[in-house]
Amino acid sequence: MRETIHIYHTNDLHSHFEHWPRIRDFLKQRKQQHVMDGDSVYVFDIGDHVDRWHPLSEATLGLGNVELLNEAGYDAVTIGNNEGITLDYDDLNNLYKDAEFDVIVGNLLDQSSGRPDWIDTHRIYQTGRGGKIGVIGLTAYFKPFYEALGWNITSPIDELKRLVDELHPKVDMIILLSHLGIKDDEMIGEQFPEIDVILGAHTHHVLPVGKMVKGTMLGAGGKYGHYVGHVTIEVDTATKQIVEKKAVLYEQHELPSVEGEEEEILDWIRKGEKLLEQEITRLKAPLPVDWFQPSLLPDRLCAALVEWCSADCGFLNSGLLMDGLHEGAVTKQDLHSILPHPINPCMIWMKGAELKEIIKQTLNEDWPNLEVKGLGFRGKVMGRFVYYNIHFSNHDILIGDSPIEPSKMYKLALPDMFTFGHFFPDLQRLEKKYFMPEFLRDVLEWKLKQ
Numbered sequence: 001m002r003e004t005i006h007i008y009h010t011n012d013l014h015s016h017f018e019h020w021p022r023i024r025d026f027l028k029q030r031k032q033q034h035v036m037d038g039d040s041v042y043v044f045d046i047g048d049h050v051d052r053w054h055p056l057s058e059a060t061l062g063l064g065n066v067e068l069l070n071e072a073g074y075d076a077v078t079i080g081n082n083e084g085i086t087l088d089y090d091d092l093n094n095l096y097k098d099a100e101f102d103v104i105v106g107n108l109l110d111q112s113s114g115r116p117d118w119i120d121t122h123r124i125y126q127t128g129r130g131g132k133i134g135v136i137g138l139t140a141y142f143k144p145f146y147e148a149l150g151w152n153i154t155s156p157i158d159e160l161k162r163l164v165d166e167l168h169p170k171v172d173m174i175i176l177l178s179h180l181g182i183k184d185d186e187m188i189g190e191q192f193p194e195i196d197v198i199l200g201a202h203t204h205h206v207l208p209v210g211k212m213v214k215g216t217m218l219g220a221g222g223k224y225g226h227y228v229g230h231v232t233i234e235v236d237t238a239t240k241q242i243v244e245k246k247a248v249l250y251e252q253h254e255l256p257s258v259e260g261e262e263e264e265i266l267d268w269i270r271k272g273e274k275l276l277e278q279e280i281t282r283l284k285a286p287l288p289v290d291w292f293q294p295s296l297l298p299d300r301l302c303a304a305l306v307e308w309c310s311a312d313c314g315f316l317n318s319g320l321l322m323d324g325l326h327e328g329a330v331t332k333q334d335l336h337s338i339l340p341h342p343i344n345p346c347m348i349w350m351k352g353a354e355l356k357e358i359i360k361q362t363l364n365e366d367w368p369n370l371e372v373k374g375l376g377f378r379g380k381v382m383g384r385f386v387y388y389n390i391h392f393s394n395h396d397i398l399i400g401d402s403p404i405e406p407s408k409m410y411k412l413a414l415p416d417m418f419t420f421g422h423f424f425p426d427l428q429r430l431e432k433k434y435f436m437p438e439f440l441r442d443v444l445e446w447k448l449k450q
Contacts, residue, residue, distance in 0.1 A: 010221060013230075
């Protein structure tokens with residue numbers, strides 16, 4: 001005889017709730033149907049469900065996302081970097097307090113290097129016909145960020161070796177919930193034949209019918225709820241051997257429509273915005289933004305960033321600010337709407353010769369119109385660069401009133417998105433400090449309150 005096991009999976013929703021009513025109802029209906037058919041069924045999320053660009057996620061610090069996962073009937077999740085490093089220590093510790101599902105993360109330790117009580121490194125699930133499925137979860141190794149927040153994160157591959165060795169004798173199959181990215185997933189498929197299925201995330205890759213790597217099935221569903229993944233596993237109940245593995249993705253626009261879905265989606269936005277309607281200050285005059293011409297608010301934010309970091313100078317791109325601020329009351333909702341990015345302040349130590357070269361690179365005429373995606377940026381275009389305490393005189397670049405001295409050490413403040421090597425590769429290797437958990441909107445709020 002054969003047993004059919006159904007695994008449904010989502011990943012990298014990033015709080016794009018515009019697709020959630022259909023995803024939720026589809027998962028609940030499918031789960032109910034499979035149970036009625038006598039099949040085993042599990043629903044997993046592979047991380048980055050939370051993203052604080054959405055007002056509900058921001059206002060509830062992710063607790064609203066957990067409510068949605070509960071309602072949809074998830075069995076287990078792992079965390080992504082958006083859960084892990086965009087919340088402060090206590091808020092992540094509190095995030096899953098009402099979860100009705102397992103949280104599986106094999107490589108995260110608390111500030112005392114112990115295992116948080118809300119985490120399992122792995123779980124063993126028993127199917128309707130007595131099969132045992134071992135599930136492991138791993139999250140991306142963003143060591144400097146986790147450490148800045150007080151967490152201890154360990155090597156995912158080292159932990160995987162240990163967990164596979166522990167689990168393999170006890171179970172009939174192993175499933176990995178991997179918020180590591182496609183390259184790591186392919187490498188794991190090559191090196192760990194004991195793992196039967198890897199459900200992937202983080203790099204937003206799309207595998208329409210899965211991908212076999214040396215007998216391991218890889219599945220992944222892109223981002224933003226565009227897809228729901230479904231892996232079907234056929235098992236010989238006598239030998240406990242897997243006979244067949246198949247993967248498919250369902251596109252969200254092909255899922256059955258839900259009555260009142262548009263109103264429900266709007267309600268989540270309105271609920272978050274209402275919770276964020278907390279006045280923080282009043283402006284006597286407006287602070288406008290222009291992405292391509294000099295304007296007040298980017299200059300004010302850049303000055304605040306340098307002061308926050310106690311740096312010598314700083315720069316940022318005006319495209320970070322989605323809009324300006326009007327005269328009168330300013331609320332947390334206003335700041336969230338104009339600075340929705342999960343981007344932290346950063347300070348880098350560098351010699352004057354290096355600083356001069358980086359500043360020269362910001363003068364490229366192509367920057368302002370460049371469309372930017374990822375790295376925490378939730379805007380549209382880069383916009384012009386603005387500077388604080390950096391001046392240009394003829395062919396000289398000055399810090400304050402003095403030309404840059406090539407061998408002198410300087411402290412440069414900037415948004416952390418510029419330190420990951422995509423825009424300025426030389427910044428990756430330099431000594432730096434990330435200021436966490438504060439985002440740029442927190443820095444602006446701090447300055448406006450002054």
